[in-house]
Amino acid sequence: MIALEADGSAMYTIQALWTQAREGLDVTTVLLNNRSYAILNLELSRVGAEPPGPRARALFDLSEPPLDFVALARSMGVEASRPETADDLVVALERALAEPGPHLVEVVLPPAF
Numbered sequence: 001m002i003a004l005e006a007d008g009s010a011m012y013t014i015q016a017l018w019t020q021a022r023e024g025l026d027v028t029t030v031l032l033n034n035r036s037y038a039i040l041n042l043e044l045s046r047v048g049a050e051p052p053g054p055r056a057r058a059l060f061d062l063s064e065p066p067l068d069f070v071a072l073a074r075s076m077g078v079e080a081s082r083p084e085t086a087d088d089l090v091v092a093l094e095r096a097l098a099e100p101g102p103h104l105v106e107v108v109l110p111p112a113f
Contacts, residue, residue: 002097003029006036007069014072020102021077027103028096029078034109035063063111066087073104080104 005013010031020027037060044052044060073080079096080103083089089107096103 001025001027005029005031005037006038007031007033008040009061010069010101011037011062011067014076016083017073017078017102017104018076024100025102026100029073029102029104030093030094031069031106032109033067033069033106035067035111036060037062040062069104078102078104080106082101082106082108093098 017029019025040060044056070080070082079099079101081092081096083105084093087092088107092105096105
């Protein structure tokens with residue numbers, strides 16, 4: 001099974017990785033990391049608060065301090081990787097799907113803003 005997760009929402013539910021490890025679940029979590037609570041940026045624009053100023057943007061920024069989802073996953077007993085290229089991503093997904101137990105593959109994306 002593959003689960004898609006974003007970094008912002010992962011910060012609300014990071015304990016799911018520990019549950020996957022504890023239960024030995026065959027789940028590969030692909031974590032899309034753009035270093036932002038992107039959904040909150042979208043909601044801010046929906047209420048007409050555009051353009052957001054530096055203070056508002058800082059509230060939704062997940063780059064300071066930087067989050068290391070590979071280290072977080074490993075600390076909860078989940079194998080994890082952060083591929084650097086598209087070819088590396090294919091290899092990481094193939095490996096994760098071939099091995100039993102939970103895995104996390106962190107995909108670093110360009111910043112959301």
